[in-house]
Amino acid sequence: MARSSFRSGATEALCTWQRDRLDEHESRFDAAMQITSRLGAHWQDSHAEFGFWTPELVGSVPADAVELELLTATEPVDLTAAEQTVAFDRQLVETRREGEFTWAAVDGPRPGTRDQLGTLYRLSYEHDGSRETITDPFADSLPFGAYGPPELYDMDRLDEQRDDRAYFQALAEDGVAPHAHEDDGVPRFEPATSMLEVHPGTATESGTLAGLTDIFDRIGQKQRDGEALTPAERNFTGYDAVQLMPLAPITQNEDELGYWLPEAEREAQLTATVRRPDMINWGYDIVISGFGTVNPAILESRRPDELVDLIATLHTMPDPVKVVFDIALGHADNGALPLLNDEWFAGPGMYGQELDYTQPVVRAGLLELQRRKMDFGADGIRVDGAQDFTNWDPEAEEEYHDDEYLAEMDRVTQEVAGVEYRPWMIYEDGRPWPRSDWELASTYRTLIEEHPHAYQWGPVTFAHNTPALQTFWATKWWRVREVADMGENWISGVANHDTIRRGTQLEPDPPFSQPQINRYLGDSRQEQLERAYNNPATTILFHGFMPGCPMDFTHANMRAPWGFVRDTDAVWNLKVLAEEKNFPEWQIRDRDFEDDRFFTRLKEWGFESREQLSAFLTRLSDTVSMTDYDKAEMAALLSVVGTPVGDDLSVEDLEQLGLDWMRDIAHFATLSHWTDTQDDDRTAFDLEVRRFRHEHDWVTTALTGEDTLNYVYPTDGTVLYYGYRTDSETGEELLFVGAMEGVAETVTPSHLVDVDESGWDVALASPGLAVEDPGEPVPLADSQAVLFSRSTANEP
Structure with missing residues (x-):
């Protein structure tokens, strides 16, 4: 095996480059934005360059005591094996320290690829009689989890070999989108028309990205061949975007064995037992370190290529599907403490540790981690908990929202397949949460007003929404009306990973003084909850009639169980x-x-x-x-x-x-257990509604002065929504009526809105609802709705 060797000249060039960046920028943040782009491990065809931010070593550990430890497996490693013992060739290579940074350029390490494990690396030094190590927060691959050594990976090869390069080239040819509001010529991906949220860990039997790729690859092939989809496959289709819940490396249970277990360490060799990471987590318990790569527990091959394979499969479907990453950078789990130096943290917070966005290198480093993650090829970014990006103002003695940082997130550009672009931007922001009056005071538009091209999660989408409660659609009317009037830049719908979990936490038999459960949703509690989040009336309302981008959750579509899943927390x-x-x-x-x-x-x-x-x-x-x-x-x-x-x-x-x-x-909760329980009529209906939206995408815009959305007053035991919309360009009209909750009621749709009764066709109707004419009485039970359409474009 060839031995690695230190490249003195190339290392000195890195140090000189760093000094020049600091000298040419008055702002330390501006300099850090460039310096952090070279942190981590970068394969350069013939050698590798390594960069670390190491302020904790300054003044406590001599620069010449810090070495780069390189570990290269002496035999091929099967990363899919549950457990194996691996012998590594071990080398300690000198480094150079420049201020708070440590650099090394090295000949000879092995870059990781789809087919081979690359050289593992970390900083190593003697301190107080023991050997200490420093991991790399900017790692491109963590095959043994965030607490094992990172892997040198050939990221350029991964990009060069992706199968969706033409998809990005088409974006470059199309130019800047009209709504993008950028003046630098960088194109931005357009918003989606509808979106599906997916939890990779429970979406397939394997719980991996490869498993998801198999599903979409099979669906795409059936669509090309004109074959019918199964009821379960329908639940994944009819969307032009898929939002993946967080993919970043996560914390581990401190009481568990772990996945990197060194056994014998000598000067030139290290033997370790390595285990296949199998953490179960909903994805939000991140440790920041390694954020730019993928949680190995959801990689069947333990290769980052799996994420590119999934994205490329979605991009090359017969009807291309956008990919949105759920980015959680508003906090760190306490498990991040041993992985990052103290400069990263502002102190304990609601979800573990608050991050210090005022520290210039941290601020730049988080943006760099975002850039690297999105460079896997995502079209969009959903910023989790944007209201949590706050800093402490010591003079005012209060926290303030770091909106400039959120704007910096919006300005980050990606480069994939040689094309520079900006993603579709989505913020989850419920400020002034957690103030006690936040639900009344939140506008859900703060960031839209600052960034007109961006989207926010709308008011009926947030975690606290529980449509299984009786009177939900009456008491939430004012928010639903807001969606109609100003929701064209909102993510809408009621089913997501948070809302279903909150529904599960409702008291099944609440005392009479508390909000009651809507018993009309079903005969059993399970049916009541399932129908609350996969409801024909709300499906037609949000997908067929209302503006914005409706989002559904796979588990709601499947009427499958879902809860708070994580085996990574030994404390709480x-x-x-x-x-x-x-x-x-x-x-x-x-x-x-x-x-x-x-x-x-x-x-x-x-x-x-x-x-x-x-x-x-x-x-x-x-x-x-x-x-x-x-x-x-x-x-x-x-x-x-x-x-x-x-x-x-x-x-x-x-x-x-x-x-x-x-x-x-x-x-x-794994969806593969529920594929055989899918109802043919219901899944066909859901898909029909989603297709209707894409065929009538003018409904994504807000209602105008010619349009109507209202409810029948007095309610008399039933919350009946009704509405009318028209498109000035096509001449198409829509007439909606839905029983959102309550006792069955018979209604004549055309009597609710002052429109002519002739020429209407039934565009969408709840399964089992027989209706032909809006001028005829329609019996509507809870969750039933109908949407009529007609077009006057060709009339004389």
Whole structure:
């Protein structure tokens, strides 16, 4: 095996380049924007360049004591194996320190590719008699998770070999979009017309991006061949965008074994047991370090190529589909503390650690991590929790929203397949949340007004929306009306990863003084919840009639279970579990619990029925409140109240039970278990509605003075929405009426709006609803709706 060697001249050139950047910019942030672009490991055809930001070493560790540790496997490594022992050739190469940065250019390391593991690397030094290491926050590949050494990866090759290069070339040829409001000539991707949200970890049996690629590849081939789609496949189609929940490397459970386990370390060799990362997480418990690459737990091959393969597959569908990344950079999990130097953090916060956006290198570094992630080829970016990007003003003694940073996020450009572009920008921003009056005070338009090309999550999309509650569509009327009047730059719809989870947390049998459940949605609690988030009336309303970009969630489309899934938290897992106490009531049918495929771990604890599980979770929730989350006291209390898990519980038992719950729920929620339960008529209807939107995309714009949206007053037990829209260019008219909730009601659609009754056709109608003419009485039950259309464009 060829040995690596230090390139002194090339390393000195890196140091000189860094000094020049600092000298030529008065602003440290402007200089850092350039310097961070060269941090990390970069393969240069014949050698590699490594750059680290190391302020923690200045003044405490001599520069000549810091070495670059290179680990190159001596034999081919099967990254799909569950566990294996690997021998690595180990080299320590000298580095150069320039101020707060450490650099090295090296001949001889092996770049990672689709087919081979590249050289692993990290900084290494002796300190107080022990060897310490520093990882790379700007890593391009982390095959063993964020806590294992990063991998040198050939990112240029990955870009050069992608199958959707023509897709990006077409963007360059089209030029700047009319709505982009840019004056630098950089094109921006257009917004989508409708979007599907996907959680990669539970969307397929494998829980990987490769599994998703297989689904869309199969669908695309059927579409090319004119073959019919299965009901389950329909649930993935009819959209022109897919939003992937966060893909970044995540924290790990500190009580678990881990995936990088060094066993023997000598001067020239290191032996390690490496395990296939298998963390279960909804994606938001990120550690910032390695943000620019992909969580290896959702990579079947453990190669970043999988993400490019998925994107290219979607881009080359018969009807190309945009890809939107969910970017969570508003916080860091506490698991980030051992991975990053202290400069990154502003202190503890609601979700773990607040990031210091006022630190110039941190500010630039986060933007650089965003750029690298989006350079995998995404068309759009959804900024998670934009209201959380805040800084502390010591003079005013209050936090302020860092809107300039959010604007910097909007200005980042991508380069894919040789084409520079900007993505479609989406912000989730509910400010002044968490102020107590935020739901009333939030306009959901703060960032749209600053960036007219951008979108925001609209008011009926946020996590607190629970359409399973009775009177939801009456009390939310004012927000629905806002969507109609000003929602053309809003993401709309009611089904997403947050809203379904909040629905699951509702009290199934609330006291009379509390909001009640809408029993008209279905005969069982499971049906009530499922229909609340996959509702024919709201589907027609948001996809067929209202402006903006409606978004659905795969699990809502499938009417499959969904919850708060993560096995990565050893500290708060039980508290999270206690908050899920109503999950069995809402999402587990008796037959599901009895199914041998499901809840195998929980059954080993002694749970024999759904009722037993539900009762235990209620007691667990009570002990959390009674003990202020003292786990020892919780274990003692649960040991004496008589539960299936025994009368001698330890803290370790409870923590293991929490992990087993998370893993069983993730397995239960995997969509492959629910493909055979899909209803042919319902999935055909949902797809028909989505196709209607794309064939009538003028509805994406806000209602005008000629249009109407209203509700029948007095309600008399039923919330009936009705509306009329017309398109001045095509002459097309739409007439909508829907029973959003309540008792069945018979209504004559044309009597609600002053329009002529002739010439209308039924464009969309809820499954099972027989209707032909808007001038005839229509019996509407809860969740039923009809949309009529007619065109006067060709009339004399």
